[in-house]
Amino acid sequence: MPRPVNTGLGRVLVFVYGLFAVAATCRAGVQIIMKFGEAPVSYLLSALAAVLYIVATVGLVRGDAGGRRLAQACFTVELIGVLAVGTLSVLQPQDFPDATVWSGFGEGYGYLPLVLPVLGLIWLRRPSPAPVAVPERPAAPEQPAAR
Template identity: 60%
Template sequence: MSTSTRPRDAALGTGLGRVLLLVYGTFALSASARALVQISTRFSEAPLAYLLSALAGVIYLAATVGLAVGGPRGRLIALVSCSIELLGVLVVGTLSIADKVAFPDDTVWSRYGSGYGYVPLILPFIGLWWIRYQRPSRNRDQQA
């Protein structure tokens, strides 16, 4: 194997992949911690918003694990997690603007993640691109 050829499963945790791991890990921790505090102290004020924040934390954690593990299983976990994340931020973002009564308190995905600098909106696009970009190609598999 030449030095320019990467091992098949190492790509997700290198370069930009490490930055994604850091960002996803940070969001997993922050969304989960925020949801835990909100659910345990003020659940009756906005149960939907707080449960959605908890769900976001679980999805960010799954994406982090998938990116860290790599390989076919890790890629699948990351792909599914990032896809659900993208769908969630688009749906919750739209609903939080259209129906403010249903969202009296913000979630990570409210208003497309505006409270987090729109990172929740951009992150799944970058994650999905990275998973696709680092996908083992048929040519690389045949050369190895």
């Protein structure tokens, strides 16, 4: 039986990814509606990041085989995106007149955009149940019939 990916540390990932999904969606939405013309590439990248965060959150919450694949694909694209955009934003800042979530390797967000996909990929790949595994639920009343 596959290990659950949406409990334990996975639930922390779900929470933080959910926050990022909301934050990035709102930010991209505001930017695109209010001032799309100023930096269309930046804002479209922000929107792409937002979609990836949403899909990754959904995949993690689902936690089944499809959800894992979905989350894994998102983490991979995010990692590539944050590395590529981060590098480009440092080398050619003139291409990014306004910051995206991924600019400077996510420096505007405490580098979480760089750390999260790495954490997520490690989490999905971990070979065995976490050694710190603790009971998943507070003890449900024992079935008296068992003894």
